[in-house]
Amino acid sequence: MFQPTKEFAEFLDQKDSLSNYRDEFYLQPGTIYLDGNSLGLLSKRAExxxxxxxxxxxxxxxxxxxxxxxxxxxxxxxxxxxxxxxxxxxxxxxxxxxxxxxxxxxxxxxxxxxxxxxxxxxxxxxxxxxxxxxxxxxxxxxxxxxxxxxxxxxxxxxxxxxxxxxxxxxxxxxxxxxxxxxxxxxxxxxxxxxxxxxxxxxxxxxxxxxxxxxxxxxxxxxxxxxxxxxxxxxxxxxxxxxxxxxxxxxxxxxxxxxxxxxxxxxxxxxxxxxxxxxxxxxxxxxxxxxxxxxxxxxxxxxxxxxxxEATIERIREKSLHSTAYLMSLINEELSGLGFTIGNPHEDSNRGGHVCLEHDDAARICKALKLNGIVPDFRAPNVIRLAPIAFYTSYVDVWNSVQILKKIMVEKQFEQFKNEREIIA
Ligand SMILES: Cc1ncc(COP(=O)(O)O)c(C=O)c1O
Ligand SMILES: Nc1c(O)cccc1C(=O)C[C@H](N)C(=O)O
Structure with missing residues (x-):
């Protein structure tokens, strides 16, 4: 149902009826924020x-x-x-x-x-x-x-x-x-x-x-x-x-x-x-x-x-679709790199974030942050990734998986200690 190309991500963004909300948030240039399940971003209306x-x-x-x-x-x-x-x-x-x-x-x-x-x-x-x-x-x-x-x-x-x-x-x-x-x-x-x-x-x-x-x-x-x-x-x-x-x-x-x-x-x-x-x-x-x-x-x-305006039903629909898309890209692009998807796969049992497990999770999170991707780490081995319906685009999701793949292939994470920061 999903294709792994960037063009497909762009196509999904074009079809996204919530995409107009993205501009209402303070997104930092060069950063993809996937931690809205811990602290959501500031919107202009909230400000x-x-x-x-x-x-x-x-x-x-x-x-x-x-x-x-x-x-x-x-x-x-x-x-x-x-x-x-x-x-x-x-x-x-x-x-x-x-x-x-x-x-x-x-x-x-x-x-x-x-x-x-x-x-x-x-x-x-x-x-x-x-x-x-x-x-x-x-x-x-x-x-x-x-x-x-x-x-x-x-x-x-x-x-x-x-x-x-x-x-x-x-x-x-x-x-x-x-x-x-x-x-x-x-x-x-x-x-x-x-x-x-x-x-x-x-x-x-x-x-x-x-x-x-x-x-x-x-x-x-x-x-x-x-x-x-x-x-x-x-x-x-x-x-x-x-x-x-x-x-x-x-x-x-x-x-x-x-x-x-x-x-x-x-x-x-x-x-x-x-x-x-x-x-x-x-x-x-x-x-x-x-x-x-x-x-x-x-x-x-x-x-x-x-x-x-947006309604919680439409937000849930996009959130489920984005996390399904993220999981499909993880399966497609990251196989053989030591990852396991730890969240339930069925829509009826899945929340708003993807739980990605890896033995080097703490230091992979540090490498992601260095590359402009903001996830969070939960001990002992979980990287939480949350595409947020209001402000995460499908291209953001696609780029995040590409960057993660690069970090793994180039072993960029090995420059860090596999320990959490004070706030994980
Ligand atoms: C599930 C859950 N319960 C409780 C808390 C604690 O919330 P607070 O610090 O706002 O009391 C948090 C987050 O910090 C949480 O994720
Ligand atoms: N409440 C937090 C805080 O004051 C600082 C940093 C993170 C938080 C969080 O909410 C963490 C969150 N409850 C979690 O699911 O881990």
């Missing part, structure tokens, strides 16, 4: 919305809370409502607040209610470390030993987690399940609907870390009955380093007390009554704690506008 919010501070000062195009008091709710279509949520189910890890703390504090023999938390052994640290510390706060109360489903191949194994681990002792939607290293996409159904049949609450899928893959969190989810906005959603995270809580759980209360979780009419009795918002806004980080939320305005 403008940040400048707009700065201006509201400049011109309105304290009145910016209730005035201007984006009154700060309602900004987190407004951005949540704008994000809702990306994850198949209702407007009152998504809020932009906190960071991925602090949101997970809030959600465990709210949804982990050990009771009788149901006292354990189920996760997987390949999840991102920060999630595991949060679970361990929340277990300790409840007086449990993570060594016995955190159950981590094992991977059979070191890359992926079998859904059957997860379901088998949903025993009578499990009170809460936390899983990634897409695994950060291998890019495996889990069947969220199936796992949610299996958890609920066993009376278990289930939540998902959507860092590696939201903005690349459409979800239907409300319809699938997912209890909660949380994600960052600085990867596919291009909201900038340290950009504020998001959380989803299913409508059926709204109207109850959050585990960690703070005045910005209040009912908005009552917040400034300054009473010591906390009255939570009846929306997902209840899960906020302190004052919203307005300037770190601002780029999302421009970014979400682009998603509204």
């Amino acid at each position: 403008q919305s940040l400048l707009d919010l700065l201006d509201s501070w400049k011109t309105l000062a304290i009145d910016g809370w209730m005035q201007g195009d984006h009154p700060w008091y309602y900004f987190a709710e407004k951005l949540g409502a704008l994000s809702a279509p990306l994850v198949g949520a209702k407007e009152n189910e998504v809020i932009v607040t906190g960071s991925t890890t602090s949101n997970l703390h809030q959600l465990i504090a709210s949804f982990y209610h050990p009771n009788g023999q149901k006292t354990k938390i189920l996760a997987d052994e390949l999840n991102f470390p920060s999630d595991i640290y949060a679970i361990q510390s929340q277990l300790k706060l409840k007086g449990f030993d993570p060594a016995t109360h955190l159950i981590q489903v094992k991977s059979r191949d070191g890359r992926t987690i079998r859904e059957e194994d997860i379901i088998e681990a949903m025993t009578d002792e499990i009170a809460l399940i936390i899983l990634p939607t897409v695994l950060y290293r291998s890019g495996q996409l889990l069947d969220i609907e199936r796992l949610t159904k299996a958890a609920h049949e066993r009376g278990i609450i289930i939540g998902f870390d959507g860092c590696h899928s939201v903005g690349a893959i459409p979800h239907q969190f409300h319809e699938w009955d997912v209890d909660f989810a949380y994600w960052c906005n600085y990867k596919y959603l291009n909201s900038g380093p340290g950009g504020v995270g998001s959380l989803f809580v299913h409508e059926k759980h709204l109207g109850t007390m959050p585990g960690l209360a703070g005045w910005f979780g209040s009912n908005k009419e009552k917040q400034f009554d300054m009473k010591h009795e906390f009255v939570p918002s009846d929306t997902v806004g209840a899960y906020q704690i302190g004052t919203p980080h307005i300037l770190s939320m601002a780029p999302l305005v421009g970014s979400l506008e682009m998603y509204k």
Whole structure:
């Protein structure tokens, strides 16, 4: 279905209905950026919305809370409502607040209610470390030993987690399940609907870390009955380093007390009554704690506008096509050079990046960077390559594989130590 020539890459670019978005991003000349799954690039619209919010501070000062195009008091709710279509949520189910890890703390504090023999938390052994640290510390706060109360489903191949194994681990002792939607290293996409159904049949609450899928893959969190989810906005959603995270809580759980209360979780009419009795918002806004980080939320305005236009369905379609194209070029051009494609191959199980394994991965990444290609390295042996629907062209993908081939044939990587940098 794909041809390995440059002309074919150019032909794909001509047919690409999202190609007009590329010029909206700050792409550095001479660089092909394949790391938008870790930190997305700045778009001109996101930059403008940040400048707009700065201006509201400049011109309105304290009145910016209730005035201007984006009154700060309602900004987190407004951005949540704008994000809702990306994850198949209702407007009152998504809020932009906190960071991925602090949101997970809030959600465990709210949804982990050990009771009788149901006292354990189920996760997987390949999840991102920060999630595991949060679970361990929340277990300790409840007086449990993570060594016995955190159950981590094992991977059979070191890359992926079998859904059957997860379901088998949903025993009578499990009170809460936390899983990634897409695994950060291998890019495996889990069947969220199936796992949610299996958890609920066993009376278990289930939540998902959507860092590696939201903005690349459409979800239907409300319809699938997912209890909660949380994600960052600085990867596919291009909201900038340290950009504020998001959380989803299913409508059926709204109207109850959050585990960690703070005045910005209040009912908005009552917040400034300054009473010591906390009255939570009846929306997902209840899960906020302190004052919203307005300037770190601002780029999302421009970014979400682009998603509204482009639609997450078209983005997923191009992303799947680009990663399939990348895999076909890897198979065609790099065979016999020691590479293995570690991500699932089927569209239904694949996230937004390609996981390329090699024993010399760390130093191949260094050689790629020297040649103007930006991947990232994940120990022990993974090069992650993410063609981003908004700004990576098919010619970029073609050029990247050609450069990688040259690096391997000329053994350019041998000039480096096979060790990661401080930030991999
Ligand atoms: C899957 C996953 N979970 C959690 C995190 C931690 O996010 P944060 O640093 O925003 O809390 C990241 C990325 O850093 C991630 O990729
Ligand atoms: N959050 C990051 C950061 O503050 C610095 C460097 C990278 C990150 C990341 O997001 C890494 C990313 N979660 C990963 O999948 O590895």
